[in-house]
Amino acid sequence: MISRRERIWRAIGPGLLFSGAAVGVSHLVQSTRAGAMFGLALFGVIILINLLKYPAFRFGIDYSHATRKSLLHGYRELGLWAPILFLVVIAPIAPIVLAATSATTAGILTALGGPVLSIAALASLVLGSATVVLIFGGYPWLDRINRVLLAFLIVSTLAATALVLPRIEWGTVFDTSWAVDPLALLFIVALAGFMPNPVDASVTVSLWTLEAEKDVAATDQSSLGETRSAFAASYTLTTILALCFCIMGAGVMHNDTIEPASGAADFAAQVIDLYRSTLGPQAAMLAAIAALLVMATTVIAATDAYARMFAAGYDDFGKTEDPGRFKRAYRLFLLIEVGLAIAVLFLLLSDFSVFIDLVTSASFLIAPVVALLNHLVVTRCAMPDNARPAPWIRALSIAAIGTMTAIAAMYLILRAG
Numbered sequence: 402m403i404s405r406r407e408r409i410w411r412a413i414g415p416g417l418l419f420s421g422a423a424v425g426v427s428h429l430v431q432s433t434r435a436g437a438m439f440g441l442a443l444f445g446v447i448i449l450i451n452l453l454k455y456p457a458f459r460f461g462i463d464y465s466h467a468t469r470k471s472l473l474h475g476y477r478e479l480g481l482w483a484p485i486l487f488l489v490v491i492a493p494i495a496p497i498v499l500a501a502t503s504a505t506t507a508g509i510l511t512a513l514g515g516p517v518l519s520i521a522a523l524a525s526l527v528l529g530s531a532t533v534v535l536i537f538g539g540y541p542w543l544d545r546i547n548r549v550l551l552a553f554l555i556v557s558t559l560a561a562t563a564l565v566l567p568r569i570e571w572g573t574v575f576d577t578s579w580a581v582d583p584l585a586l587l588f589i590v591a592l593a594g595f596m597p598n599p600v601d602a603s604v605t606v607s608l609w610t611l612e613a614e615k616d617v618a619a620t621d622q623s624s625l626g627e628t629r630s631a632f633a634a635s636y637t638l639t640t641i642l643a644l645c646f647c648i649m650g651a652g653v654m655h656n657d658t659i660e661p662a663s664g665a666a667d668f669a670a671q672v673i674d675l676y677r678s679t680l681g682p683q684a685a686m687l688a689a690i691a692a693l694l695v696m697a698t699t700v701i702a703a704t705d706a707y708a709r710m711f712a713a714g715y716d717d718f719g720k721t722e723d724p725g726r727f728k729r730a731y732r733l734f735l736l737i738e739v740g741l742a743i744a745v746l747f748l749l750l751s752d753f754s755v756f757i758d759l760v761t762s763a764s765f766l767i768a769p770v771v772a773l774l775n776h777l778v779v780t781r782c783a784m785p786d787n788a789r790p791a792p793w794i795r796a797l798s799i800a801a802i803g804t805m806t807a808i809a810a811m812y813l814i815l816r817a818g
Contacts, residue, residue: 416635436650440573
């Protein structure tokens with residue numbers, strides 16, 4: 402028998418990992434750039450993006466909790482085509498996502514300690530360190546590290562946001578000129594790609610949910626209601642943090658007409674200056690260190706996520722009962738994806754902002770596909786009726802799939818033109 406407190410922490414764990422992963426590229430980079438370039442004009446857009454993506458992530462929680470199986474198993478139940486489609490569209494995205502998150506981490510590290518190595522070399526060391534942590538520590542280390550670091554960054558970010566409010570040009574909230582600006586629309590797609598996380602992270606959330614409840618007696622497992630509430634709270638917190646970074650970008654950079662830097666280290670220095678100009682140099686240094694460590698956690702979480710996805714897919718396709726099959730596959734895919742990410746860093750990373758926009762936009766293009774698969778899983782696959790989503794969230798899911806498909810089509814048309 403475990404205590405109620407431990408059961409609650411188990412339920413919260415996957416949601417906090419989700420939040421920790423989200424604070425990376427989508428918040429520190431894209432939300433800050435949104436505020437710096439447009440003031441608060443994209444404030445409502447950020448809220449809408451988070452609302453539209455919520456069903457896809459929630460369905461991962463629902464299915465894994467109700468069936469004790471991952472979304473990948475649900476895809477398999479839809480037909481062999483579904484997991485193959487998912488893994489095929491994710492395979493080329495995974496290395497560039499890891500390259501983007503590690504480059505952001507390397508940028509903050511360089512801004513704090515000076516340019517000791519190139520961004521690509523430093524990011525490669527970050528990925529190597531993440532690999533060591535995951536091979537020797539696994540999910541328990543990831544969960545514990547994330548809780549502590551995320552808590553500190555949340556407090557410092559909320560404090561900095563409160564202090565920057567008097568500088569805000571509130572009139573920019575009503576600025577809709579971005580709606581007829583092709584470059585602004587392209588940026589919005591890039592903003593949406595990782596906001597708050599790529600939609601394929603729904604599979605990761607389902608795998609983390611299973612991992613959190615592993616080796617726990619059925620009587621000690623969190624209820625579906627507790628799990629849903631814990632994730633909803635984490636998701637709300639994630640959305641609020643995205644808005645905070647947008648506000649800081651608007652209050653400090655947009656208000657002072659500071660253009661976001663294109664280099665990873667230069668942009669990271671600008672983010673640190675957001676804290677310095679509001680909290681002072683000492684608190685800013687602590688916040689910057691917290692941001693660095695949370696970004697490191699983001700790299701670890703993303704590296705774990707993709708290795709876990711492919712290992713789970715490989716394990717699900719196998720017919721053996723070998724208990725070590727998943728662990729061996731996990732370590733193999735971990736090494737493969739990190740190797741490919743390092744190759745991406747040295748071959749493709751030249752302009753940081755352009756690279757980030759490319760990665761996040763590519764991620765958004767596959768979002769409608771993953772969202773549709775998740776919708777089909779919770780409406781067609783075998784699971785208890787009381788665990789199926791309510792009509793309102795199913796309707797929101799359908800609206801989200803349609804909206805994301807239309808936006809993806811708009812992006813391709815603008816790019817083609």
